[in-house]
Amino acid sequence: MNPHDTVDIDQLKKPYFVWFEEDWRHDDILHSHQKGQLVYVESGFQYITVDGKIYLLPQNHAAWIPPGAIHKTNSHSEKIKLMIMFADVEESSTFHHKINVFSVPPVLKEMIKYAGRWSKSTSKDPDEILFLQALFNELPRFVEHSLKLHISLPEDKRLSESIQYLHNHYHENVKMEDLSEISKLSLRTLERIFKKETGMTLAKYQQVLRIIKSLELLSSGDLTISETAYKVGYKSVQAFTRSFQAVILSRPTDFVKITR
Template sequence: MSSNDNINIDDLEKPYFVWFEENWIHDDVLHQHQKGQLVYVESGFQYITIEERIYLLPQNHAAWIPSNAIHKTNSHSETIKLMIMFADVDHNDPFYHEVNVFSVPPVLKEMIKYAEKWSKIVTKDHNETLFLKALFNELPRFVETSLRLHICLPKDKRLIKVIEYLHDHYHHEIKIEDIGDIALLSLRTLERIFKKETGLTLSKYQQMLRIIKSLELLSSAHHTVSEIAHKVGYKSVQAYTRSFHSVMRFRPTDFMKNIK
């Protein structure tokens, strides 16, 4: 991770560290920290790879990244406001051992914004420590549901071109025969390897790509739900809404209300 400031998080002798940036620029390099980290997107959206899984972090959502988890930032929207809070946490709580992506409730949002006053302060501050200890103590209670919206990166090299094709053509009707030709595999072998590597069938993977891309577009607030449905490959708003609800357990309009 990098910004205009050269700060080594692991060298800091304090339990918490706050880092806020208006337009965050990352190194696209895998790295890890001894501290756990809470990443909050105030505006825009962010893609993060954590332990070989790609997560989308929409506006007004946060991700908890466990200590020593290998991660990197993939890409982000043109303008992004990002708050990152590093913390030594209670390792007895199972919440802190897993990746969690979740919608930030109003109380937590205000607490995160208040903590901006301590951004980039590298010396210990008693008030900062007390406040952030309370925040992280309650963090597991703030998370009602964790969005399990991610895609796994396959290790099998035979699937590299398949993944590239799916990412480039997710918004089109994809024929499995065409994908089999790309992978030079029989359809049965392709489906077996793909499910083993990603945990999803080809059709489910395409659905996840469509929903993830639609969340990115919803976060930008530049398009209507109808426009987004067609942009990501659905023939009707109804079909998109059904697909979105089956994955997210709520509707696109609910998501749009939440990010405002």
């Protein structure tokens, strides 16, 4: 179910709107809202593109999408339970005008679940307004540290085939020479464009891709940490753990505790 099919979010005459769905289905179309948007993944996982960057929302994580941000859903697990809340925010609030992806602490999780009582309600309710105002006012304090876990989508079409190859073969030992041959660009030209477009070296880009995929696998609960490490291309659990900590700033075991 997609709220845009039945409700014009920007035409609602209320400061907040709650939409919870057991089995979420969203169209793959870029769009924006005048309201800010909190997306919480209770189960499953979700990819979201915001302003040209792809973010992964594993289970028990949320994204704050600022008002006016161009975004779309990329793909998701077969079964996903999403809780989405739209909110008017003050122009003066710098926090509410930046994208944030974060693990959801228990108190915020309970507040989000409690807000389900107003799901899909288009009428004004003073209790709903009071409760959600408190939730969104406290949001900056709930987000102790945001995950800077995203990959930029290159705008230069010359990178299209090489980036696609990298996304399909991230678990292998891909070299810049391989991508140079695929893109039919000289090694020097490709290295320059790649860094300019993605903001990363090939090694860093591949590392982030691997960790994003590992988060997806770990949040699904089907594989152990060891199985996940080998699945995404690491030769040992130790190497995977070091890489995971470098990107996420926590250990895989800590992440599993959050999502299970």
